[in-house]
Amino acid sequence: MATLTTSSKRPYHIIVFGASGFTGQFVVEEVTRTCNEGPGGTFQWAVAGRNRDRLEKTLLQAADALCKPELKCVEVIVTDAAETEPLAIMCKQGVIVLNCVGPYRFYGETVMKACIENVAHCIDICGEP
Ligand SMILES: NC(=O)c1ccc[n+]([C@@H]2O[C@H](COP(=O)([O-])OP(=O)(O)OC[C@H]3O[C@@H](n4cnc5c(N)ncnc54)[C@H](OP(=O)(O)O)[C@@H]3O)[C@@H](O)[C@H]2O)c1
Structure with missing residues (x-):
C-alpha cells in the first residue's frame, strides 16, 4: 500500500x-x-455497489467483526454494473477497482472495460473463466 498514490x-x-x-x-x-x-x-478507500442499504450493512458487520467502529465512516458509492455512465464515474474515483460483482460472466467484462476507459487498475477474484 505504501506506493499507492492518489490525486485530487x-x-x-x-x-x-x-x-x-x-x-x-x-x-x-x-x-x-x-x-x-x-x-x-x-489510505483512502470506498465500497461500491447497487444498493446503499446492503453496503452499509456490510460495513456495520465488518465494524463489529473487527471491532473497528471507524468502518461505519467508509464512503459508499452507489453504482450499478449495468449502467455505463455511473460505472465510469465510479472508475474515475479510484486508483484500483477491486471487482467482486458477480457473476463475472455477466458483469466482469463490462467492469474491466470501464476501468480501462477510465484509467483505473482492475482486479477481480476470478471464480470462473
Ligand atoms: N463465492 C466464492 O467463494 C467465490 C470465490 C471466488 C470467486 N468468486 C466469484 O466472485 C463473483 C461474486 O461471487 P459471490 O459469491 O460473492 O456472489 P454474490 O454473493 O451473489 O455477490 C454478488 C455481488 O455483486 C453485486 N451485484 C450483482 N449485480 C450487480 C449489478 N448489476 N451492479 C452492481 N452490483 C451487482 C451484488 O450486489 P447486491 O448485494 O446488491 O445484490 C453483490 O454485492 C462471482 O463471479 C464468483 O464466481 C466467488
Whole structure:
C-alpha cells in the first residue's frame, strides 16, 4: 500500500465494488486489515455497489467483526454494473477497482472495460473463466 498514490481527481486508493456480496464482505475485512499495515491515516478507500442499504450493512458487520467502529465512516458509492455512465464515474474515483460483482460472466467484462476507459487498475477474484 505504501506506493499507492492518489490525486485530487482520484480520491480513493481502492474501491471495493460489490462489497455487499458473499466474497465482497471478506474482501472488505481484508482491505481493513491491510490498510492498517500501511502508513497511518493516508489510505483512502470506498465500497461500491447497487444498493446503499446492503453496503452499509456490510460495513456495520465488518465494524463489529473487527471491532473497528471507524468502518461505519467508509464512503459508499452507489453504482450499478449495468449502467455505463455511473460505472465510469465510479472508475474515475479510484486508483484500483477491486471487482467482486458477480457473476463475472455477466458483469466482469463490462467492469474491466470501464476501468480501462477510465484509467483505473482492475482486479477481480476470478471464480470462473
Ligand atoms: N463465492 C466464492 O467463494 C467465490 C470465490 C471466488 C470467486 N468468486 C466469484 O466472485 C463473483 C461474486 O461471487 P459471490 O459469491 O460473492 O456472489 P454474490 O454473493 O451473489 O455477490 C454478488 C455481488 O455483486 C453485486 N451485484 C450483482 N449485480 C450487480 C449489478 N448489476 N451492479 C452492481 N452490483 C451487482 C451484488 O450486489 P447486491 O448485494 O446488491 O445484490 C453483490 O454485492 C462471482 O463471479 C464468483 O464466481 C466467488
